[in-house]
Amino acid sequence: MAGGFPLLSGVDLELTSSSLTVLVGANGAGKTSLLRLLAGLIGLNAGEGSVLGLDLATVDRRQLRRRVGWLGHEGSFYDDLSVEENLTFAAKALGRPLEELTNVLERVELSSRRDTAAKQLSAGQRRRLGLAWLLLRRPELWLLDEPYASLDDEGRTFFDALLGDVVARGATVVVSAHDPLRSAQLCPRTLVMAGGRIVSES
Amino acid sequence: MIRVALLVAGKDLRIERRSRVLLWQVVPFGVMALLLSGLALGPNQVGHSSAAPGLFYLVIVLVALLMINRSHAIESTRGTRASVATLGLDPAGVFLGKAAALAVELWLTAIVLLAGSVVVLHTALHGTLVATPSILVILGAIAGAGTLYGALTSGGSAAATLLPVLSLPAFAPLLIAGERSFNSALHGGALLEWWVISVVALAVYMALGILLYGVLEES
Numbered sequence: 001m002a003g004g005f006p007l008l009s010g011v012d013l014e015l016t017s018s019s020l021t022v023l024v025g026a027n028g029a030g031k032t033s034l035l036r037l038l039a040g041l042i043g044l045n046a047g048e049g050s051v052l053g054l055d056l057a058t059v060d061r062r063q064l065r066r067r068v069g070w071l072g073h074e075g076s077f078y079d080d081l082s083v084e085e086n087l088t089f090a091a092k093a094l095g096r097p098l099e100e101l102t103n104v105l106e107r108v109e110l111s112s113r114r115d116t117a118a119k120q121l122s123a124g125q126r127r128r129l130g131l132a133w134l135l136l137r138r139p140e141l142w143l144l145d146e147p148y149a150s151l152d153d154e155g156r157t158f159f160d161a162l163l164g165d166v167v168a169r170g171a172t173v174v175v176s177a178h179d180p181l182r183s184a185q186l187c188p189r190t191l192v193m194a195g196g197r198i199v200s201e202s
Numbered sequence: 203m204i205r206v207a208l209l210v211a212g213k214d215l216r217i218e219r220r221s222r223v224l225l226w227q228v229v230p231f232g233v234m235a236l237l238l239s240g241l242a243l244g245p246n247q248v249g250h251s252s253a254a255p256g257l258f259y260l261v262i263v264l265v266a267l268l269m270i271n272r273s274h275a276i277e278s279t280r281g282t283r284a285s286v287a288t289l290g291l292d293p294a295g296v297f298l299g300k301a302a303a304l305a306v307e308l309w310l311t312a313i314v315l316l317a318g319s320v321v322v323l324h325t326a327l328h329g330t331l332v333a334t335p336s337i338l339v340i341l342g343a344i345a346g347a348g349t350l351y352g353a354l355t356s357g358g359s360a361a362a363t364l365l366p367v368l369s370l371p372a373f374a375p376l377l378i379a380g381e382r383s384f385n386s387a388l389h390g391g392a393l394l395e396w397w398v399i400s401v402v403a404l405a406v407y408m409a410l411g412i413l414l415y416g417v418l419e420e421s
Contacts, residue, residue: 041284061420066290076285078213078276080220089213093206093289117220133285 013191013198015141015174020167023176025193031176033196035143038174040064052140069139071130073146079119083110083129086118090136100136108132109158124155131162142166142173149178203295203412210291210299215306217276224269224307232265232315240322254323255333255384258315259377262341265311266304266373267366270348273304274356293416297349301411305345312341326388333387339400340380346407347372353418376403 013034015021023031036042038051040061049056054064070076077086087101105111108128113121118129127147134142142163148156167173180190180202192200218224239257277283316334319325351369383396 036284039284039288041287062290062416065288068288070284070288072284076282078217078282080217081213085216089209090289092209093291130285137288139288 015172017140017172018167018170020163020173020175020188022180022188022190023174023193024178024180024190025176026178029193030196031193032145034193035070035145035174035176038141039068039070039143041070067139068141068143069134069137071127071134071142071144071147073149076130077118077133080117082115082117083121083132084114086129087132087136090133094137096136104132104135107135108162123150124152124158127151127155127159131159140171142171144173144175146176146178148175203292203298206292206295207298207302210296211302211306212299214273214276214300214303218272218303218307223272224311228265228268228272228307229311229314231268232261232311233318235261235264236315236318236322243323252385252389254319254325255381255388257323258319258325258384259340259380261315262308262312262344262380263370263373263377265315266308266341266344266348267369269304269307269311270352270369271362271365273300273349274352278356287419293419294412296419297353297411297415298408300352301342301345301349301408304349305342308341308345309338312337329388332393333384336383336387336393336397336400337380339397339404340376340383343376343400343404343407344373346404346411347376350407350411350414350418353415372407376400379403 023034025031033042037044037049037056040051040056040059040063043061044056051059051064052067054067056064078089081089083105084101087104088098090096091098091101102111105114108131110125110128110132113125118126121129130147147159151159163173163175175188190202191198192202236257239261243253243257277286316330316337320327320330348369351365351372355364355368379396379399382391383393383400385391386393386396
């Protein structure tokens, strides 16, 4: 609820594992709210649902959040820390060996920027840092809020390739976007949202 | 919990060292506020007034409010809050880490302000040194209470103005105990009872923070 109005209503959604789903809609359509609900960042006021087998109405949301990965378009890390420091923080928090950083940085092609402060990265590089954070986490469910915003064609292609790889390895990915994906590599399920509802599917 | 606390404290201190907000903005603000306090006392009162400890703690509160807001602004962007939330860190550890980092920042600032107090307000050096351990404890308690209230107000549109309104009543007993113990150290008097009150306050705020921080973050 926001200002007495429901953020989402009548949303009937089932996600299968190892799939890519795109939520499309204008600003205020409810895409981010749906992603935040799936991530356990906001609670369920009414209705029912489960994510990764956890009942949204009764789950300890911390338990759910440990199993999902979130990448927001506004930046998902500490601007004053370098690329390496951000990832080291995440790795230590997750109890991952620091040796994994090198592989992850190579995978997102940020090895040469490891000592650069996050605030000095371009929009595309910031998105790659967000992806690196998620690759370290290895979540079962990836929730990406408008990851294509302000990305150039090269950035989009890179993003598509990585998402395709992640889905192929068994992860479930949900992406929000203003427009349907024009990807040659991905054939996602597309859900169109408006007014907090899913109005069509293709 | 301790592992998370060390991780979070290290991260907060590293960010503070990089941004240099403490060094170039907060500490100079505190020194200026102390100078103005000295001017307000006037040349005849400085060195004779028992107001110096109170003025020191008044400046500490102003500085602490800036630091608390700053400490929580680190995670203020929605994306950062969300992705850190999905790391599943123990909230008690996060509280202890943030409070520890804030305490270290307050201690460093207090060293500068105590030196300034000796120079500007002419507080006795020996008395100031005697008061230092109790000041460290009081600042630790302010860091604990401030971290808790910072979590309560952070993310809101009026966080910067709401924080002083809510936290000052919680700081009040700490400031009174701090002022009294500092005065006792300078001019003679009972130190032990204020010490006990300070340590109890530190323990209470830390315990409350460990218990409540997760709830406040969720809300």
